[in-house]
Amino acid sequence: MGDLVARASHGDADDPLASFRDRFTIPPDWIYLDGNSLGLPARTMRERLEQVVGEWEREAVLGWEHWLAMGSAIGDELAPLIGGGPGEVAVCDQTSVNLFKLASAALSASGRTTIVSDRGNFPSDLYILDGIAKAAGGRLVLLPEDPSPAMVAEALDNDVALVSMSHVSYRSGRMHDAAAITALAHDWGALMLWDLAHSAGSVSVDLDGWGADLAVGCTYKYLNGGPGSPAFLYVRTDLHDKLQQPIAGWFGHADQFGFAEEFAPAHSVRRFLVGTPPIISMTATREGIAITREAGMQAIRTKSVALTSLLIEAVDALDPSLGVSVVTPREPAERGSHVAISHSEAFRVSTALRRRGVIPDYRAPDVIRFGVAPLYTRFADVTSAVAILEDVLTTGAHLTGSDPTSSVT
Amino acid sequence: MGDLVARASHGDADDPLASFRDRFTIPPDWIYLDGNSLGLPARTMRERLEQVVGEWEREAVLGWEHWLAMGSAIGDELAPLIGGGPGEVAVCDQTSVNLFKLASAALSASGRTTIVSDRGNFPSDLYILDGIAKAAGGRLVLLPEDPSPAMVAEALDNDVALVSMSHVSYRSGRMHDAAAITALAHDWGALMLWDLAHSAGSVSVDLDGWGADLAVGCTYKYLNGGPGSPAFLYVRTDLHDKLQQPIAGWFGHADQFGFAEEFAPAHSVRRFLVGTPPIISMTATREGIAITREAGMQAIRTKSVALTSLLIEAVDALDPSLGVSVVTPREPAERGSHVAISHSEAFRVSTALRRRGVIPDYRAPDVIRFGVAPLYTRFADVTSAVAILEDVLTTGAHLTGSDPTSSVT
Numbered sequence: 001m002g003d004l005v006a007r008a009s010h011g012d013a014d015d016p017l018a019s020f021r022d023r024f025t026i027p028p029d030w031i032y033l034d035g036n037s038l039g040l041p042a043r044t045m046r047e048r049l050e051q052v053v054g055e056w057e058r059e060a061v062l063g064w065e066h067w068l069a070m071g072s073a074i075g076d077e078l079a080p081l082i083g084g085g086p087g088e089v090a091v092c093d094q095t096s097v098n099l100f101k102l103a104s105a106a107l108s109a110s111g112r113t114t115i116v117s118d119r120g121n122f123p124s125d126l127y128i129l130d131g132i133a134k135a136a137g138g139r140l141v142l143l144p145e146d147p148s149p150a151m152v153a154e155a156l157d158n159d160v161a162l163v164s165m166s167h168v169s170y171r172s173g174r175m176h177d178a179a180a181i182t183a184l185a186h187d188w189g190a191l192m193l194w195d196l197a198h199s200a201g202s203v204s205v206d207l208d209g210w211g212a213d214l215a216v217g218c219t220y221k222y223l224n225g226g227p228g229s230p231a232f233l234y235v236r237t238d239l240h241d242k243l244q245q246p247i248a249g250w251f252g253h254a255d256q257f258g259f260a261e262e263f264a265p266a267h268s269v270r271r272f273l274v275g276t277p278p279i280i281s282m283t284a285t286r287e288g289i290a291i292t293r294e295a296g297m298q299a300i301r302t303k304s305v306a307l308t309s310l311l312i313e314a315v316d317a318l319d320p321s322l323g324v325s326v327v328t329p330r331e332p333a334e335r336g337s338h339v340a341i342s343h344s345e346a347f348r349v350s351t352a353l354r355r356r357g358v359i360p361d362y363r364a365p366d367v368i369r370f371g372v373a374p375l376y377t378r379f380a381d382v383t384s385a386v387a388i389l390e391d392v393l394t395t396g397a398h399l400t401g402s403d404p405t406s407s408v409t
Numbered sequence: 410m411g412d413l414v415a416r417a418s419h420g421d422a423d424d425p426l427a428s429f430r431d432r433f434t435i436p437p438d439w440i441y442l443d444g445n446s447l448g449l450p451a452r453t454m455r456e457r458l459e460q461v462v463g464e465w466e467r468e469a470v471l472g473w474e475h476w477l478a479m480g481s482a483i484g485d486e487l488a489p490l491i492g493g494g495p496g497e498v499a500v501c502d503q504t505s506v507n508l509f510k511l512a513s514a515a516l517s518a519s520g521r522t523t524i525v526s527d528r529g530n531f532p533s534d535l536y537i538l539d540g541i542a543k544a545a546g547g548r549l550v551l552l553p554e555d556p557s558p559a560m561v562a563e564a565l566d567n568d569v570a571l572v573s574m575s576h577v578s579y580r581s582g583r584m585h586d587a588a589a590i591t592a593l594a595h596d597w598g599a600l601m602l603w604d605l606a607h608s609a610g611s612v613s614v615d616l617d618g619w620g621a622d623l624a625v626g627c628t629y630k631y632l633n634g635g636p637g638s639p640a641f642l643y644v645r646t647d648l649h650d651k652l653q654q655p656i657a658g659w660f661g662h663a664d665q666f667g668f669a670e671e672f673a674p675a676h677s678v679r680r681f682l683v684g685t686p687p688i689i690s691m692t693a694t695r696e697g698i699a700i701t702r703e704a705g706m707q708a709i710r711t712k713s714v715a716l717t718s719l720l721i722e723a724v725d726a727l728d729p730s731l732g733v734s735v736v737t738p739r740e741p742a743e744r745g746s747h748v749a750i751s752h753s754e755a756f757r758v759s760t761a762l763r764r765r766g767v768i769p770d771y772r773a774p775d776v777i778r779f780g781v782a783p784l785y786t787r788f789a790d791v792t793s794a795v796a797i798l799e800d801v802l803t804t805g806a807h808l809t810g811s812d813p814t815s816s817v818t
Contacts, residue, residue, distance in 0.1 A: 025466040038470040041462060049458045049689070053450060056636060057434040061447040062770065066634055091620040096658035096685030097506060119670070124659035142670075221449065227465060227476055227688035248540040249505035250533035261528070261551075263536035274502030275533065276629070279636035279689035280458070312676035357472065359711060364668060385817070 001390075004314050011379030012219050017303055020295055020375045022226070031141065031358045031381045031388075036198060036338040036371030037374060039224030042287050052283040059216045071251070072270060074286050075232060078223075081297055082196060082215065083206035084234050090269045091219065091285060092251075092277055095197060095231040096124050098216040101272055102163055102233060103132050106191045106214065109243050112161035113138020115151065116190075120145035120169040120303070125195055146172055149180040156188040163190050167205065168198035168336030171363050173308075173328035175203060175336045179210045179275035186211065191239075197221060200232070201292045202337035202373070204301050207234055214239070222337065222373055223292055225285035233272055241267055249274030295375055303374035304337040307382055309386055311339045311370055314386035322393040338371035345398055349389070352398035358385045411790050412797075420719065420788030426712055429704055429784045431582050433633070440767045440790045440797075445607060445747040445780030448633030451696050461692040476688045481679060483695050484641060487632075490698070490706055491605060491624065492615035493643050499678045500628065501660075501686055504606060504640040505533050507625040509773060510654035510681055511642060512571055515600045515623065518652050521570035522547020525561065525599075529554035529578040534604055538573055555581055558589040566595040570572070572599050574657045574750050576614065577607035577745030580772050582717075583613060584739035584745045588619040594618065600648075608629060609641070611746035611782070613710050616643055623648075631746065631782055632701055634694035642681055650676055658683030703786055711782035713746040716791055720748045720779055723795035730801040736776060747780035753816035754807055758798070768793045 008171050012018060024040045026032060032040065042048075055063045075089035082089070092098065107113060113136040115129045130140040141155050146169055163185040168175045172190065178194060185192040193214040199205050202221030207215055215234035217280070219225035237241065248263040250256050252272035255264070265271035293302070329338040343349050343366060350362040360370045392398050421427060433449045435441060441449065451457075464472045475748035484498035491498070501507065516522060520543040539549040548566050550564050555578055565572070572594040577584045587603060594601040602623040608614050610631030618626055624643035628634035645654065647724045657672045660682035664673070712738070721735050736749040752758050752775060759771040769779045779794065800809050 027469055028468055030469075032469055034470045038465075038473070040469060041465050045465075046459060046462050049462060050455060053455050053458060056447075056450050056454075058436055060436055060439075060441055060449060061443045061770065063636060093506065094658075094686075095504070096660075096684035097656060100656045100658075100683075107540065122659075123662075123668045123670070126670065127657040127659065127662065130672065131655060135655060168574070218685070227472060228691075229684040229687060229689075231684070246540060246544060247506060248536040249503075249507045249509075250531075250536065251505075253532075253536070257773075259532045260719040261532070261535065263539065274509075275505035275640070276627070276637040277503075278638060278687045278690035280638075280693055282637070284689055361470065364666075 001314065001317060001387060004310060004317065008310060008379035008383040011306060015379070017295055017302065017374055019300055020291070021378065023291060024376045026376060029357050031385050033358065033370045033372065033377070035373030035384055036221050036369060039221055039226060039288065039373060040376060041226065042224060042291055045284060045287055048283055049280065052280055053153070068280050070279065071273055071277050074282065074289065075269065077224055077286065078289050079231055081292060082200055082234065083208050085208055085237065087269055088237055089232055089234045090273060091230050091232045091282065093231055095195070095216050095218045096128055098231050098233040099125055099130065099195065099246060100217060101129050102193055102214045102235065103129055103164060105243040105245040106162040106245060107132060107136050109135065110161040110191070112159050114141060114159040114161060116141045116143065116155045116160055116163045117165055118143040118145060118147050119346065120172060120174065121164070122170045122197065125164065125166065127145060127289045146174040146329050149177055149184060151292045152181050153184050156184060156190065158188065160188055160190040162193055164193040164195070166195040166198065168203060170198055171340060171367060173335050173338045173340050175334055178212065182210045182212050198336050198338070202300065202304055204297060213234065219285045219288060224288035226288070228284045229281050229285040229288070231275060235272060240269060240271065245272050247274045249308050251275055267294065293376065300374045304372060305332045307374065307377060307379060308335060308337065308339050308370035309395070310379060311372065311386065313381045314383055315341055318390055322390065324393065335372070338369045340367045340369050342366045343368065349392060352392045353389060356388050356392065358388050394395040410792070410796065412721065413719060413726065417479045417719060417788035417792040419544070420715060424788070426708055426783055427706055429700070430787065433785045433795060436786060438732060440794050442767065442779045442781065442786070442790070442794055444782030444786070445630050446770050446777060447501060447636060448630055448697065448782060449785060450635065451633060451700055454555070454693060454696055457696045458689065459600045461689055467488045469805065479688065479691050480682055480686050482693065484678065486695065486702065487641055487698050490614070490701060491609055492576065492617050493641065494617055494646065496678055497646055497680060498641055499568055500639050500641045501682050501683060502650055504604070504627045504663060505537055505623050505676065507640050507642040508534055508604065509537050509541065510537055510656060511602055511623045511644065512573060514652040514654040515602065516541060516545050516573040519570040519600070521568050523550060523568040523570060525550045525552065525564045525569055525572045526574055527552040527554060527556050529581060529583065530573070530575045530603060531579045532574065532685055532795065533608065533722060534573065537722050555583040558586055558593060561590050561591050565593060567597060569597055569599040573604070574600040575604040575607065577612060579607055579773060582744050582749050582778070583746045584743055587621065591619045591621050607745050607747070611709065611713055613706060617645070621645065628694045633697035635690060638690050638694040639686060639698070642806055644678055644681060644710060649678060649680065654681050656683045660684055700784065709783045711779060714741045716781035716783065716786060716788060717746065717748050719746060719788060720781065720791045720795065723792055727799055731799065733802065747778045749776045749778050752777065757807040761801045765797050765801065767797050
């Protein structure tokens with residue numbers, strides 16, 4: 001471990017993103033490794049919220065003259081972080097609602113009724129996709145967790161309307177070969193929908209470059225938009241006029257305030273909007289995205305790989321008798337920004353770690369996730385966390401502690 | 410007008426809700442009559458938002474241990490204001506999304522495919538209902554604006570799955586006989602869904618007493634929850650297990666963090682939730698609801714009727730040559746908390762009023778809405794606004810002013 005601690009020290013000394021840590025408020029005495037679940041607030045967050053309340057106070061309903069376009073405007077600000085072009089991304093609703101809208105639109109447009117996904121996709125995504133497929137008289141084909149492109153290829157045929165997967169698995173942390181899988185979907189005339197919840201703000205995403213059709217994702221993890229901050233959706237420009245989502249709300253109307261009797265969808269990404277967006281939470285989202293843009297995705301990804309590599313090496317260096325193993329792929333190109341480890345007493349271990357000020361999270365039945373957020377996670381945090389993990393397991397602290405608290409994404 | 414000004418003065422002197430005005434931040438020098446579009450911020454709003462950011466700062470992901478139940482908890486706080494019981498109301502998503510969920514669930518459960526509404530319902534509602542009916546192979550039957558119960562009765566038959574109307578019309582301000590219309594729907598085995606956007610926090614609503622099945626509504630008008638604040642939905646308890654909404658998100662799962670492969674809806678109002686709620690905007694919503702509870706719906710409704718009566722009398726007293734007429738019903742039991750007047754140059758008139766510091770809103774082609782919000786609108790505001798309206802029309806200021814700004818709900 002000594003070598004790794006020295007390496008961590010050098011990593012922090014040489015970190016081009018080091019100054020960003022001071023831009024966030026971090027619970028004192030915590031080693032926070034759960035930014036993959038909920039990112040931390042920028043120090044400017046209070047000021048930004050004061051500003052938007054000030055707008056509400058001063059302008060009241062007239063504030064809508066600038067709030068109205070916020071969903072599209074923040075979408076355009078987010079777009080470069082995920083390889084989207086201007087007018088292809090909107091911030092709106094929650095991830096699950098956005099997935100429902102886009103996946104439903106894909107099935108309606110194709111006339112096909114099969115959706116392909118995998119057991120490593122987020123459960124909420126699977127529930128929604130299953131519901132959509134069944135409502136259309138079709139089915140959701142579920143591949144094993146984290147399938148290879150070849151396994152995806154085997155599931156494809158002319159009945160498949162949509163392939164929908166998480167780019168980075170919420171559980172294992174595996175990152176998929178998005179360009180390859182997208183191309184396979186296209187070979188069979190299916191559309192490809194990526195869930196970027198664990199990707200946006202943490203790994204390189206190139207939706208336009210991949211040829212992706214659709215994407216959704218959340219802004220409250222690596223984008224630090226706040227608890228439950230509004231989500232985003234991406235629809236490639238040439239698909240805007242070909243897809244119609246099922247929730248025909250007024251924010252998607254070509255002439256929102258014309259109040260015509262018939263719905264006529266906007267000829268832009270606006271057609272995928274529904275209702276009035278929560279402006280105060282949207283403001284928090286915008287601030288999180290702004291800091292990420294300032295840091296730049298290349299620097300973030302470079303640091304993320306270095307942090308997860310250090311974490312994996314540190315866990316690998318633990319005594320095998322402690323019963324810990326790394327679940328996440330060891331090849332950097334195949335993983336996102338968290339490292340999942342397995343242990344037979346994972347829940348108790350994660351609880352013991354929290355008591356010691358290390359905040360990972362737990363995923364049933366046997367996984368602990370350590371998320372690194374390059375904007376505020378230090379290399380020394382990684383080695384300290386693993387040292388504490390070693391101490392917990394060596395002393396058996398996880399077997400003797402008080403009642404565990406619940407674990408929440 | 411002199412008598413009315415004196416009456417306004419007495420009204421303000423005797424107003425049991427007068428002190429509530431000081432609880433809000435009101436743009437100085439404005440007579441704000443658009444609380445039916447966007448309510449105003451409580452003076453405590455900045456402090457509440459500071460508190461929730463403080464929770465995020467201190468607790469990070471562990472904040473979910475109390476945030477997780479916020480949707481149901483705020484729903485229970487809102488319930489008494491709309492005649493709902495414990496466990497029947499949840500705060501979540503936006504009104505249009507909630508309408509989509511509940512109306513879709515109603516059609517699925519009934520096997521019928523016709524929806525009945527009226528042209529006075531909010532356009533976004535009509536778009537969504539039309540989309541749902543068509544997707545089910547049925548149709549939306551549209552009655553004329555603001556139909557009588559007898560007209561609704563004529564549209565009903567054994568094909569009707571759902572009757573969905575706005576309790577108070579966004580345009581005319583008419584309030585419907587909700588108990589009577591609900592009973593008619595039930596006579597034909599249809600479910601009744603009320604949109605309470607213009608009712609919640611302004612008029613007496615008794616969902617359980619009416620026997621209503623479903624309701625949705627927004628919190629950013631008379632409930633002062635902030636721009637785009639999360640909406641609410643109501644499902645009568647005995648219907649929870651009978652209805653299943655189409656967006657099977659994890660917040661609706663019986664065991665949200667069990668991450669089972671199959672979706673199993675919660676046996677409660679939670680099954681109508683979808684994704685992670687925007688906690689910062691939810692906090693603002695909660696504050697708006699708390700103040701309304703403190704004032705009490707009876708006092709609010711009593712003052713609302715007195716304010717709209719004064720407003721109607723004042724408009725009626727204007728010289729007929731000015732071309733203004735009252736659209737909203739004169740019978741208090743038949744109107745909500747805004748008064749719509751018509752004028753052939755309504756858009757220019759509303760713009761001229763704004764230039765003079767009176768903030769109503771405009772609805773194409775010929776309607777100006779004056780909303781009174783009993784928590785902060787004074788009787789003197791009403792008579793002052795009508796005096797300024799009279800001056801604008803008498804001097805022709807609306808014909809000579811600078812370019813109008815846009816009008817936004």
